[in-house]
Amino acid sequence: MTSVQNLIKRLFPHKIITHRLSDLHNQLLQQSIDKNDIFLSIEKENKSRQFCCLSIEELLRLFECCPTTERTLYESISINKPVRTYIDFEYLIDKNLNIQNHYIGPMCCLKVLYYFLNAPDDTINTVERYTENILKQFLVLEASTTEKISYHFINVNPSILFESISSLGIFIKAIIRFLLLAIVKHKCAMFNMDIPIEQFNNASNLINQLAPFIHTLRNHCRQCNTSIPYVSIADIAYLLVQNRGNEWTLAIDTNVYSKNQQFRLFNCVKYGKNNPLVPSTTFPFHYQLEYSSHNLLKKSLITFMEDDHIPKVYLNGDKFDINLSSISNRITTFSYNLININLTNQHIIPLTFSKPSTNVSKSRTPQNLIHFNKINHLNSSVKDIQLFLNFVENIVTSEPSYQGYVHTCVRGIYNKDLLFFNIAEKLHEHELATKYPPFDPLKFEQFFVNFRTTDSTLIHLIDQIKSSTVFTLDTESILIPYQLNKPALIQFQIILSESFSSVVLIEMCHLPRAYEHTLTLVKQFFQTLFNADKNIFIWGDSRELHNFCSYNLFTCDQLDLCNPIDLQNEFKTHWNKQHPHQPTTSASINYSELACELSQWLDKCRTTSSFDIGLDRTLYHFNSAEIEHYQSLIRYAVYDFLSMQQIILKLKLIEHQESNINPSNEIITATLNDLTDMARDDDQHDLPTTNNFEPISPADIQADSTPKRQQTLTKAERRPIHNRTSILKQRKRYYKNEIIISNIDRRFTIKQIKGIIKSYSVPYSAVKFSTSSTTRKQSVHIGIRSPSQLNDYQHQIDHLFTTSHYNRFINHQQTYRSSSKR
Numbered sequence: 001m002t003s004v005q006n007l008i009k010r011l012f013p014h015k016i017i018t019h020r021l022s023d024l025h026n027q028l029l030q031q032s033i034d035k036n037d038i039f040l041s042i043e044k045e046n047k048s049r050q051f052c053c054l055s056i057e058e059l060l061r062l063f064e065c066c067p068t069t070e071r072t073l074y075e076s077i078s079i080n081k082p083v084r085t086y087i088d089f090e091y092l093i094d095k096n097l098n099i100q101n102h103y104i105g106p107m108c109c110l111k112v113l114y115y116f117l118n119a120p121d122d123t124i125n126t127v128e129r130y131t132e133n134i135l136k137q138f139l140v141l142e143a144s145t146t147e148k149i150s151y152h153f154i155n156v157n158p159s160i161l162f163e164s165i166s167s168l169g170i171f172i173k174a175i176i177r178f179l180l181l182a183i184v185k186h187k188c189a190m191f192n193m194d195i196p197i198e199q200f201n202n203a204s205n206l207i208n209q210l211a212p213f214i215h216t217l218r219n220h221c222r223q224c225n226t227s228i229p230y231v232s233i234a235d236i237a238y239l240l241v242q243n244r245g246n247e248w249t250l251a252i253d254t255n256v257y258s259k260n261q262q263f264r265l266f267n268c269v270k271y272g273k274n275n276p277l278v279p280s281t282t283f284p285f286h287y288q289l290e291y292s293s294h295n296l297l298k299k300s301l302i303t304f305m306e307d308d309h310i311p312k313v314y315l316n317g318d319k320f321d322i323n324l325s326s327i328s329n330r331i332t333t334f335s336y337n338l339i340n341i342n343l344t345n346q347h348i349i350p351l352t353f354s355k356p357s358t359n360v361s362k363s364r365t366p367q368n369l370i371h372f373n374k375i376n377h378l379n380s381s382v383k384d385i386q387l388f389l390n391f392v393e394n395i396v397t398s399e400p401s402y403q404g405y406v407h408t409c410v411r412g413i414y415n416k417d418l419l420f421f422n423i424a425e426k427l428h429e430h431e432l433a434t435k436y437p438p439f440d441p442l443k444f445e446q447f448f449v450n451f452r453t454t455d456s457t458l459i460h461l462i463d464q465i466k467s468s469t470v471f472t473l474d475t476e477s478i479l480i481p482y483q484l485n486k487p488a489l490i491q492f493q494i495i496l497s498e499s500f501s502s503v504v505l506i507e508m509c510h511l512p513r514a515y516e517h518t519l520t521l522v523k524q525f526f527q528t529l530f531n532a533d534k535n536i537f538i539w540g541d542s543r544e545l546h547n548f549c550s551y552n553l554f555t556c557d558q559l560d561l562c563n564p565i566d567l568q569n570e571f572k573t574h575w576n577k578q579h580p581h582q583p584t585t586s587a588s589i590n591y592s593e594l595a596c597e598l599s600q601w602l603d604k605c606r607t608t609s610s611f612d613i614g615l616d617r618t619l620y621h622f623n624s625a626e627i628e629h630y631q632s633l634i635r636y637a638v639y640d641f642l643s644m645q646q647i648i649l650k651l652k653l654i655e656h657q658e659s660n661i662n663p664s665n666e667i668i669t670a671t672l673n674d675l676t677d678m679a680r681d682d683d684q685h686d687l688p689t690t691n692n693f694e695p696i697s698p699a700d701i702q703a704d705s706t707p708k709r710q711q712t713l714t715k716a717e718r719r720p721i722h723n724r725t726s727i728l729k730q731r732k733r734y735y736k737n738e739i740i741i742s743n744i745d746r747r748f749t750i751k752q753i754k755g756i757i758k759s760y761s762v763p764y765s766a767v768k769f770s771t772s773s774t775t776r777k778q779s780v781h782i783g784i785r786s787p788s789q790l791n792d793y794q795h796q797i798d799h800l801f802t803t804s805h806y807n808r809f810i811n812h813q814q815t816y817r818s819s820s821k822r
């Protein structure tokens with residue numbers, strides 16, 4: 001198999017191919033390149049990329065020699081080059097089952113673009129003529145599949161260009177704001193909403209406000225016109241779609257206008273896929289004329305301009321303006337003044353402005369780092385990092401009322417050129433950082449479960465599970481490109497008293513072998529745990545846990561038995577009650593909320609780390625730098641769900657009495673400091689047992705199932721937790737108004753059912769299973785938040801969860817999982 005980069009080397013032996021775009025730019029500085037040369041990014045395995053620069057003739061030659069399935073080519077869009085207008089439009093079909101006609105959204109998008117990029121023309125007076133004109137100007141490339149709607153719209157015969165990708169980005173965002181406001185401000189028999197004007201500046205706020213009405217808007221506002229010809233309010237509502245997490249968002253991806261953007265080329269594929277971006281047959285380009293694929297390729301390039309006599313939109317201060325210097329004809333000049341630039345100008349959002357520094361060397365001075373005191377994690381080996389920091393800082397501080405702040409910045413694991421910024425509000429974060437001490441977990445003892453773990457440790461842990469009813473559980477997976485996440489770690493906490501717990505890290509990639517007795521004990525361990533009488537709190541997605549069934553330590557049936565409690569949901573409900581003016585909008589809670597709630601600071605920079613490497617330091621030989629790295633991974637894994645315990649206490653899901661007040665110094669517990677000390681104290685690697693604590697002899701266990709250490713706990717710490725009642729009370733409340741669907745397919749998990757109910761916009765409070773003692777048939781009980789509409793909701797969902805529904809659902813899931821975003 002010949003890869004594209006090998007082909008380039010063969011065809012054009014003198015070409016430079018680099019692993020980093022910045023290296024390519026640096027090396028090309030010495031050569032003279034034509035401004036029309038095209039920067040290409042070549043996608044390879046593991047989503048890594050290489051970069052090179054070709055002339056248009058070379059690119060055409062490359063296309064001739066390279067079969068489509070090998071063409072993993074992207075156009076790398078330089079920040080300072082003029083660009084054609086382009087849009088990336090996509091959404092998942094199975095998340096938007098309410099959309100019956102998938103052409104309305106794309107067509108609406110095209111009409112809107114055409115309107116903003118052209119002068120009004122009275123002679124176009126039918127929708128057919130209008131569409132015809134649009135398709136003379138826009139090339140529509142399509143890579144839709146059965147699970148995804150995916151288009152690129154490219155303004156290939158433009159009236160105007162944009163001076164740079166960033167001015168295009170701001171222009172598109174202004175248009176989006178115009179559209180959202182058109183919906184919000186319109187009033188009709190079906191829609192009449194008063195949204196405070198201060199909400200207008202935030203697109204995601206507006207979308208959230210509109211979310212409950214989107215179905216109504218699509219179905220009833222077809223006659224509600226806008227100032228854009230042939231575009232109704234209903235049409236605009238098709239631009240709002242639900243994403244993977246069922247959150248409402250835009251089908252137009254506004255992230256494609258950032259720096260170093262790479263846009264897939266015409267007739268090219270993603271690595272390992274076979275769905276090339278081809279001209280859409282539904283929206284055929286200029287259908288009276290035949291275009292060669294060479295011609296289409298040329299036209300579809302975002303930065304390649306055969307004709308330089310096209311005016312360019314640029315940002316003049318905080319307004320768009322048109323640079324007409326390349327035009328000599330006065331009449332055309334006049335008509336350009338009519339382009340709807342002024343309309344767009346009214347909708348520029350101050351927040352979208354950023355002033356990327358043009359003077360790179362100046363901005364690299366270290367003073368600029370001074371107030372980024374949280375940035376220590378950053379490896380600044382890439383020279384441009386300072387520039388990115390400034391860039392991000394400019395964006396997040398440009399609006400005085402949103403004092404943005406860069407919390408952390410981490411580098412992508414596979415693509416080292418990617419930086420992930422964790423941005424927060426400065427005032428709030430700063431307040432938190434000074435007000436609250438660093439995260440101080442409650443006391444715990446830590447165990448590893450892997451092939452080194454002894455029988456006695458496992459027996460001890462099983463006894464602990466038997467004696468407790470409250471557990472928190474979290475999982476970590478590692479990312480493998482083109483595959484499902486690989487389950488790596490189960491973190492599990494046995495809450496033994498109000499302020500003392502055992503923390504167990506089960507290292508899935510380092511389990512005992514099948515014939516070993518310890519593996520049987522590990523299975524027994526899970527069998528004891530996954531039981532209906534155990535309260536297991538999980539943070540978020542319990543489907544994650546189902547992925548771990550492949551290790552054969554427990555089955556999906558066992559998991560369904562235990563009905564875990566979604567702590568994230570509990571927390572959200574609690575948060576919304578306490579902070580009605582700041583609703584949580586994202587599926588995952590952001591950490592300033594968490595910190596606020598816990599009054600503590602939790603550092604979350606290790607999320608994408610390699611949890612499969614074997615965390616127990618007795619497993620392999622480590623040097624001290626490795627130990628430090630592993631300690632920080634352990635710290636992350638442990639803190640992550642010790643924070644769950646604190647949330648449980650905070651939300652009073654279990655009773656919390658005088659715990660953790662004046663903890664006695666005599667209590668022997670393992671805190672993280674101890675762990676770190678232990679990791680450093682010697683270089684001895686061949687420890688016989690797996691946990692870092694005093695080995696427990698079987699005699700101890702026989703004499704007393706509580707190990708020695710725990711006997712030294714204070715009275716307060718040994719007090720058992722009387723939690724059942726408060727949880728049961730809460731459960732009762734949830735199911736007061738319930739819909740029961742009987743005889744459902746047993747393979748549905750709670751998580752799946754919740755997702756499906758959510759997609760029908762039914763506001764549930766809780767979901768649980770029950771099994772008939774006579775017929776053994778399974779039912780699902782769905783607690784409903786607004787009882788007045790119980791009948792409506794029942795009608796909407798009572799046909800679901802049958803076996804045929806499950807089969808359809810799983811088909812969707814599989815195809816949906818195997819697809820990946822752009």
Ligand SMILES: [Zn+2]
Binds near residue numbers: 187188190220221
């Ligand atoms: Zn309307």
